[in-house]
Amino acid sequence: MSQFDIHTLGCGSAKPTPRHQPSSTVVDFRGNLFMVDCGEGAQLALMRKRLKFNRLNHIFLTHLHGDHVFGLPGLIGTLGLHSAGGEITIHTFKEGKEILSKIFDFFSRDLPFEVKFNIINPKEEEIVFENKSLTVRTLPLKHRLPTVGYIFEEKPGLRHINRAMCDFHNVPFSKFGSLKSGEDFVKPDGTVIPNNILTAPADPALSYAHLSDTAFDPAMAERLNSPTLLFHETTYLDCNLKEAIARGHSTASQAAEMARLSGAKWLLTGHYSSRYTDDNLFKEEAEKIFPNVILNREGLTTSLDKLK
Ligand SMILES: [Zn+2]
Ligand SMILES: [Zn+2]
Numbered sequence: 001m002s003q004f005d006i007h008t009l010g011c012g013s014a015k016p017t018p019r020h021q022p023s024s025t026v027v028d029f030r031g032n033l034f035m036v037d038c039g040e041g042a043q044l045a046l047m048r049k050r051l052k053f054n055r056l057n058h059i060f061l062t063h064l065h066g067d068h069v070f071g072l073p074g075l076i077g078t079l080g081l082h083s084a085g086g087e088i089t090i091h092t093f094k095e096g097k098e099i100l101s102k103i104f105d106f107f108s109r110d111l112p113f114e115v116k117f118n119i120i121n122p123k124e125e126e127i128v129f130e131n132k133s134l135t136v137r138t139l140p141l142k143h144r145l146p147t148v149g150y151i152f153e154e155k156p157g158l159r160h161i162n163r164a165m166c167d168f169h170n171v172p173f174s175k176f177g178s179l180k181s182g183e184d185f186v187k188p189d190g191t192v193i194p195n196n197i198l199t200a201p202a203d204p205a206l207s208y209a210h211l212s213d214t215a216f217d218p219a220m221a222e223r224l225n226s227p228t229l230l231f232h233e234t235t236y237l238d239c240n241l242k243e244a245i246a247r248g249h250s251t252a253s254q255a256a257e258m259a260r261l262s263g264a265k266w267l268l269t270g271h272y273s274s275r276y277t278d279d280n281l282f283k284e285e286a287e288k289i290f291p292n293v294i295l296n297r298e299g300l301t302t303s304l305d306k307l308k
Helices: 042-048 072-082 094-107 163-168 173-180 218-223 238-247 252-262 280-287
Strands: 004-010 024-029 032-038 056-060 087-092 114-119 127-130 134-140 148-154 207-211 229-232 266-268 301-303
Touching: 004 042, 024 042, 024 148, 032 042, 042 072, 056 072, 072 087, 072 094, 087 094, 094 114, 218 252, 229 252, 238 252, 252 266, 252 280
Parallel strands: 032 056, 056 087, 087 114, 207 229, 229 266
Antiparallel strands: 004 024, 004 301, 024 032, 127 134, 134 148, 148 207
């Protein structure tokens, strides 16, 4: 199983409280850090979690509301003090590039690394990052201004060699690579040994979908592709449904309904409105619709490979 951890730095909404700070999440995929949103205080939360700044090379912004962005100038400035080169890519809309590059040019001149921008079209699904083991794609959301969610999908791994069966059939070591890729083994006399006799299935590919901020939209469910963990904002409780709709946000039961419709294994709550003082109510409301609910909080680490 591979490392695929979700670190919650902030899970409050626009108004900070002593209990919650604004939105920021870090995905640790096999030692590489990917940040989703950078609300105020994110860099301090990174330090508290002992996540290494030099492993952070990609920052994905969901939208240009301040509670998702205001921590970025500070973080980039601090990275300038730590870094010895390299580059960092900020994935955002063209307006984001225009605003942020002006701020960086003024406050963070002569950075020892390059800040790159990857411009996203908020109206279309697109792959914004890909390497040999991970894909990150966007999903347009429904909010008061252009917003996208991000879906992190591990690529399917290789099958596992069944050493005892391989020895039994005298499979040479040189064939193990093709067996892991799913090929059958053909003996010198022409006998075919099917792959499923010589190997066990690959570990299931894990995935994390991050949907914030958004109104509830059941049409999104099929685009999520049954994520292992779905973060869906739970800004409100059902008693404030009208306000959720008016503000382009969701309630805990709507997030749970999305988890159910999408085939997610687990739901992670968050983006809590400051009006509520008991976070347990989000979990209780969601669990009436979907059983596997993780109550989010600052400092939480959720390891996808440990979710059953
Ligand atoms: Zn927000
Ligand atoms: Zn927003």
